[in-house]
Amino acid sequence: MIELQFIAPMAxxxxxxxxxxxxxxxxxxxxxxxxxxxxANCLLGNDEGAATLEIQxxxxxxxxxxxxxxxxVGASCSxxxxxxxxxxxxxxxxxxxATLTLGTMGTGDANGARTYLALxxxxxxxxxxxxxxxxxxxxxxxxxxxxxxxGDQLRPRxxxxxxxxxxxxxxxxxxxxxxxxxxxRALPSAEYDSFDADARxxxxxxxxxxxxxxxxxxxxxxxxELSRSATAELRSHGIYPGIVQVPxxxxxxxxxxxxxxxxxxxxxxxxxxxxxxRIAQAKAGxxxxxxxxxxxxxxxxxxQAQAEWSALSRDIEAAIEQQxxxx
Amino acid sequence: xxSKKGGPDMFSRTDLDRIVDTMERCGVxxxxxxxxxxxxxxxRPASAAAPAEEAPLSAPATTxxxxxxxxxxxxGAQDGLAPIATGHAVKAxxxxxxxxxxxxxxxxxxxxxxxxxxxxxxxxxxxxxxxxLIALEGK
Numbered sequence: 001m002i003e004l005q006f007i008a009p010m011a012x013x014x015x016x017x018x019x020x021x022x023x024x025x026x027x028x029x030x031x032x033x034x035x036x037x038x039x040a041n042c043l044l045g046n047d048e049g050a051a052t053l054e055i056q057x058x059x060x061x062x063x064x065x066x067x068x069x070x071x072x073v074g075a076s077c078s079x080x081x082x083x084x085x086x087x088x089x090x091x092x093x094x095x096x097x098a099t100l101t102l103g104t105m106g107t108g109d110a111n112g113a114r115t116y117l118a119l120x121x122x123x124x125x126x127x128x129x130x131x132x133x134x135x136x137x138x139x140x141x142x143x144x145x146x147x148x149x150x151g152d153q154l155r156p157r158x159x160x161x162x163x164x165x166x167x168x169x170x171x172x173x174x175x176x177x178x179x180x181x182x183x184x185r186a187l188p189s190a191e192y193d194s195f196d197a198d199a200r201x202x203x204x205x206x207x208x209x210x211x212x213x214x215x216x217x218x219x220x221x222x223x224x225e226l227s228r229s230a231t232a233e234l235r236s237h238g239i240y241p242g243i244v245q246v247p248x249x250x251x252x253x254x255x256x257x258x259x260x261x262x263x264x265x266x267x268x269x270x271x272x273x274x275x276x277x278r279i280a281q282a283k284a285g286x287x288x289x290x291x292x293x294x295x296x297x298x299x300x301x302x303x304q305a306q307a308e309w310s311a312l313s314r315d316i317e318a319a320i321e322q323q324x325x326x327x
Numbered sequence: 328x329x330s331k332k333g334g335p336d337m338f339s340r341t342d343l344d345r346i347v348d349t350m351e352r353c354g355v356x357x358x359x360x361x362x363x364x365x366x367x368x369x370x371r372p373a374s375a376a377a378p379a380e381e382a383p384l385s386a387p388a389t390t391x392x393x394x395x396x397x398x399x400x401x402x403g404a405q406d407g408l409a410p411i412a413t414g415h416a417v418k419a420x421x422x423x424x425x426x427x428x429x430x431x432x433x434x435x436x437x438x439x440x441x442x443x444x445x446x447x448x449x450x451x452x453x454x455x456x457x458x459x460l461i462a463l464e465g466k
Contacts, residue, residue: 076407084420087434088407107407170425170432175405315429323395323433326456 032280043091050122075112078103121158167323225250
């Protein structure tokens, strides 16, 4: 069992999301950085859909009451297990009475904005409507439908004591940065052509800065104004994580995991699913650049991401097996 | 070693260890302590060599060995840890570097507290299981 001695706000239990209820107004929720979430689970031999704790702000202090296997994957956060400094991607075993502390998020060249804590078998919370993700707006799912606070206790679904042969393991993640920027691939969206030519050109060539008004629902970006001649309002329609809306002030908003299911702002583009993790790891003040792709390019990106995931998970499984054999 | 307990323990475990160490260093083979109703007698085998000098102040260097087969990667490459160089002091358990197998990285952890000395392997160099990676001068 892990006791949260201290945790900064906005940490929630998430898995890969609650699909299938969009038509009823219930969004997907789920891990903002699905890649880090999946890697954390893979390092422990979990199903990729096992629930993890998404930590968006630090500091945090966790006390392990018994010997427990765990993984921590995502942004660098000066993680320490007792006196040991851990890399930002790590899985191993905490002994009974050990303390895991997380410090400033996103330090050094690794940077990043979120980290994921995984336990063996996934974090033990009830499954609601097919998922263990937290619906914050609707106040259900995950850990009692809310963010975690000091005094909360987390348990793994697999309670067996980790064997002494459990290896320590890390992984190299795809690089977040493209130089000093984060580049995300996006498809032009339904109202793309209704934007002025200058706006369309600026959207693909200029960078946009993540503003402080950014959270799991969406990131508000600051940059060149995206003007649009058409003045008629749109009727509300379905929207989805990744969609870039442009309200009247001309500043784009990227809809993310906890976005509303419907919206009426014009849409200039949609970021492809495979690059949403990059947005999740962008901090306020970070520059994001949009790279135009078409449907074929998006399909290629999906296929490539799947191939990279297969190779990565295979490497992890092989390394774990080998290390267990040598223990 | 024999002791007769007539009352509370005469020496703690730590005290006894220190007494035995001192006997070894000084070449003493027999020691008897008597007190109120308590007697402690320690005897070392006569053939044990008694070093004339004090034990050296620093322990010999420990070699950090590779925990896996793979290629070497130093720490500090986008892993959220600062790079470390020879001369740097580390604590037992600190991650010193990694042995890579594809995308997987097996962390190499310091076996003891100490100061790094010697030369790191080349980044990307092939490392065998048990190969020496770097030396740690214990404190």
